[in-house]
Every structure is written in C-alpha cells, then in structure tokens.
Amino acid sequence: MITFENVNKTYPNGTTAALDVSFTVPAGSTVALLGPSGAGKTTLLRMVNRLVDPDSGRITVGDRDISQINPVTLRRSIGYVLQEGGLLPHKRVLDNVALVARLNGASKADARERAQRMLTLVGLDAELGSRFPHQLSGGQQQRVGVARALVGEADVMLMDEPFGAVDPMIRRELQAQTRRLQSELGKTVLLVTHDVDEAFSLADQIVVLRTGGSVAQYATPEELLTNPADDFVADLLGLSDGARDLHVVDRGGRALVTDGSGRFIGRVRA
Amino acid sequence: MDLLREALVWLADGGNWAGPTGITARLGEHLMVTAIVVALACLLAMPIGVWAGHRGRGGDLIVGIAGAARALPTLGLLTLAALALGIGLVAPVVALVVLAIPPVLNAAYSGIATVQPSVTGAARAVGMSSRQVLAQVQLPLATPVLLGGVRSATLQVIATATLAAYTSNTGLGRYIFAGLKANDYPLLIAGSLLVVVVALVVDALFAVAQRFSVRHR
Amino acid sequence: MKWLSQNWPMVIDLTLDHLWMTVQITVLTVLFAVPLARLSMTNRWLRAVAVVFTNSLYAVPSLALFMMVPVLVGVPLRSTTNVVIVLTLYGVAVIWRSTLDAFDTLPPRILDASDAMGVTRWRRFWSVELPLASPVLVSALRVVLASTISLITVGAVIGVPSLGLLFTDGFQRGITAEVITGIVVVVALGWLLDRLVAVAGAAAMPWRATTPRRSRRLARRVQAQSLRGTDGSAA
Structure with a gap:
C-alpha cells in the first residue's frame, strides 16, 4: 500500500508540482497518475522512492513513513520502470537485470539465474540476454525494463510513462502483458501517464491531476466516465x-x- | 619570488627595450615571423581544405594528416630544418609552416563539410549554383570554424617560434636561451613572461574576432 | 643507418627515459583530471576554474612554462620533475574539460534509473558514470598522449634526457641522421602507444563496438575540440 497525505512540493524556480495531494494506492492494485504535462505526475511518482523529497506532508509505503527510510535501501525495495527502459548501455541485457538482484544481495550466479527467469517471464528469448541494450528494439528494451523492475521481487512498482516511446501496436501488446503479469503477481503499482487510453487500460483507479499539482478527481475509470468532477476532468478525458x-x-x-x-x-x- | 621581481625590474628597464636586440625589436621579429608563417600556411592550406570540404572528398586523408602531424616533434622539425637549410630565418619559417598547415587544413575542411546538409540542400533547392552555395552559404557559416583553425595555428606558431630561437637568432625566445646559457634566471623568466603575454593577447584578439564572426543566432 | 648502428644503445636508453616520463605524466593526468572533472560537475566554482584553466593554458607555450614552473613551485629547472609537472598541467587541462563535458552529457534517464534501483553514489560513479564517460576519456587520452610524447622532447633544451636529446645533440654536432632517428622514433612511439590505448579501450568497452552513430560522433567531436586545444601548446 502507498499513501500520500497532504503532500506539497514547490521547486526552487517557483513551479508547484504538488498541492495538498492525498490518495491511497491499495495493496495489489494499480493506480495511474493522469494529467497534462506540468501537473506534477512524475514528481509524485519520484517522491515514492525518494528521488524527490516533499516540502511537507507524509508518504508511506506499506505503513512505513518513507522519510525515515534510507533512500538507497528504500529504492532497492521498489521496482521502477522508465520510458525507453532506462537501461545501462554498457552492460549486457542479462547483467542489466541481474544488477538489481545483486544490489539486493543475491549471489552472482543466483542473480543471473533470476534475471534469466524474469526475461522469460516478460517474453524475451534467452539469447537476447547476451546482447547490449542498443541491439534490441524499443519494445524489447521496454520489456527488459519491466524485467529489471520485477527481479528484485519488490511488492511496489513505479512506472514512469513506461510505454510512451514505443509504437502503438507494441504498446498495446506491452499493456496486455502488463495486465497479465499484474493479475499473476498482484503488485502494488503506481503509474504515470498522459495517455488516457493507457490509464484506462491498466489502472484500477486514476488520480486526475491538474496543472499546478492538485488532485482534480480520484476515482475508478467507470466513475470518471459517469461522473467527471468538473469541466477540467471532462475535457482531459475527451468527454x-x-x-x-x-x-x-x-x-x-x-x-x-x-x-x-x-x-x-x-x-x-x- | 625574488627572481620574479628581478625579472619585472629587467622588463621595466627602458634600456632593455631599445636597440637591435632590445625587446621592441625581438617582439617585432616574433610577430613578423608569426604573421608570415600563418599567412603562408593559410595560402597553401585554406583553398585545399575548403575545396575538399565543399566536394565532400578527402576528409579521411585530411583528418589523418592533421592527426599524424600532431605526433611530429616540433623541436625535431626545427633542428632538422636548421641542419638542412642553415641557421638563418628560412629554416624556422619552413618548419613552422609545416606545423601550421594541419590545423588550418583540418579547420577549413571540417568547417565547410559540417555545414548542415539540410542548409546546403535548401540552398541548392532554391537554385543556387555550386559556387554560390560555397560563397554565400558554406563559407559564411564556416567562418567561426575557419578562424578557430587560424587561431590554433597562430598560437602554435607563436609557441614554436619561441623554440626556434634555439636554432636561429630571432624572436623573444632569444632571451630564454640566453638566460639558460648564462644561468641568468631573471632574464629567462622575463623572456617567458613576454612570450606568455604575447600568446594570451593574441589568443584574446582571436576570441573577440571569432565572436564577431558568428553572424547568425 | 651507420649512425644508428653505432649508437643504438643510447637511443634505447633515451626511448626508455621518454617512455617512463610519458607513463608518469599520463597516470598523473588521469589521476588529477578525472576527479576534478567529476567534482566540477556539481561545484560551480571548480567549473569556472576548469574553463579559465583550459582556455588560457593551451595558449601558453610550453618552453615558457618550463621556465616559470620552477619559480612558482620550487623544483629545479633542469629536472625531470619539472617536465612532468608542466606536461601534466597540459594533460589535465585537456582531460578535465572533455571529461567534464562527457559527465555533463550523460543521459539523465540512465542516471535516474541507477538511482531508482538503489545504486549508491560511489557505485554509481564507478559502474555507471565512469564507464559511460570512458569513450570520451579514451579519445582525450589519445590526444594528450600524442602531444605529450612530442612535448617531452622540448625538455631536452633544458637538459632533461629524452629522445629530444637526439635533436639538440644532433643539431649541435651537425649529425642529420641523429635528428632524423629522433623524429622517427618519437613518431613511432606515439603511434605505438596510441594503438595500445585504442585497442585496450576497445577491449574494455565491448558495448561500443556496435554503438549507435550518435555517441560515436560525440566522442569524435570531443577529440576534434581537444585537438584544437592542444595544437597551441605543441611547442
């Protein structure tokens, strides 16, 4: 479970990225942060693994106040999927995935074995493991990114516009796979997207954010469609x-x- | 630090500035040799580099020459030229021209060759002839790079001309070698200061020129 | 050839002197320049120093520095230490700046990914930042190596033994073969070490073998930039 309680963040340059944000991601469910650019979606996401610290308010992960946890320790307990995979270009695919397991204290052999399993789980051929990231297609890199986030066996996963950089057909495929994995693994997922379809396709509940970092509505896709809170939400959804x-x-x-x-x-x- | 003060005292002495081996004369020699060498190098290398860049040919060769020339020991070239041509002014000028050509050639080529193809393509598309593309598009856009090449060639020549005093009775380097020979430390430090100041001033002048040569943006 | 057949032991001795100085200078340069580059990534003051230092030093003739460094640092003028210090300064100027550029242009997404995985700062430097900056570091190192090997010979005019002695001795005694031998050995040594670094670099960076063109172009551009930087100090 992830909770945000009255979280605020203003950057030194004056932009407000979070304005009194409160919501809860129930354990085992997927929540999407949806909003136009500049609504602070990514900032909120990055607060969960303390890549950004809030000015005020409280964030808990699994009932623990994260401000009390060492950032490095915290990050090792949270999976993170970035746009274009964010893979290390100088490490082979398998080592990219194994690195996270190694950071969590697995032995070298164990880490590689687990990494191999994760690559299979996300639907990649074993032989791709020995390649370098740039030798893979965008979709394949993205899968590696997912495998890397899964290998630490974290309960919590963060996804930052995970499928924004791949073409629509691959994106649908990856989304379907993510749903399948999610139903098998039951992770607690927080996801950033500016794509309404992606939010609808993946999320159980959606936090709609407006420019300036405040929550416009927090609801299931069904509720959003039947009862948009205001014109902003209706506009954003295309209603x-x-x-x-x-x-x-x-x-x-x-x-x-x-x-x-x-x-x-x-x-x-x- | 006493040595530094003595060097400054020596520099401040007006008597050291006068006469055929005075600072004024040595400075004049140094700058004159530099100017002649850089002009010769430009005359020889600029047309070849520009032409190669314009035609998009010979780039590997030019980059290769520039790279190989960096490995040439300047002192070796100077002494070799002196042995072959005597201890007059001709030998160092020849050696210095050889050293000054690669940076000019390289800059001329890459300055022209790296003008964006979309820009030259557009120029051709509106009906410019090859010559017009070169004169009105490539050369103006490449000017800062060309100047950069002349700048590094000039600094190279100023530096090496100092060393040329080892084989030839010319330039500010004479003070350094005279000081070395006589163990006259204030003298060799004064000579060094002069060379450093000349180099930094010339470099600064080029920096200003380069700034003004960027017309777009 | 006749001269060489009679004097080859001396040539070998001087080559070894030359090589040893090159190694010292290269190692010291990397040891100083890389940490400085990494520190100036986040330290504004150091960054300003980097710019001033590199911009002005390349204009200063090495002969002048050979004279002035002893006064400023207090080492003997006619000493190997003097030559090593001066040429390390030039090397640091080139590598500090280009490595700083390389650190500055590391893909933010990848640094982000490392942080998010819980990589410690120290480990991030060693296993992410440094490897990713190393293509630029290697090309800058090759530039430094080339100019260092050439500049060491200048030390011969202050009597520091290196292959440069073949130039001064050959000139004073009027032996052209000696000077030519010196030039050939210096160029050959430069070529050899350059190949060595290039091959070692390629072996250490297998991920670069099929690297996308963009980053390779970046490395080449840095090399071109630093080339412009060292030419001025090549005497």
Missing part, C-alpha cells in the same frame, strides 16, 4: 468534445460502433 462518445449504427443487420467523429472503430458482439 466534452464528444471524442469519447461512441455510437452504435446499424449496417445491414450488423451493429457497428463509431467514434465521436463518426469513424467506424469496431462492432458489437451479439
């Missing part, structure tokens, strides 16, 4: 301009679905 309005039309006895601008995007299964 006000009809972009997310779906229509069912009849074409020769088949029920087809069109989007807000009348383009066909699917059909209704009987």
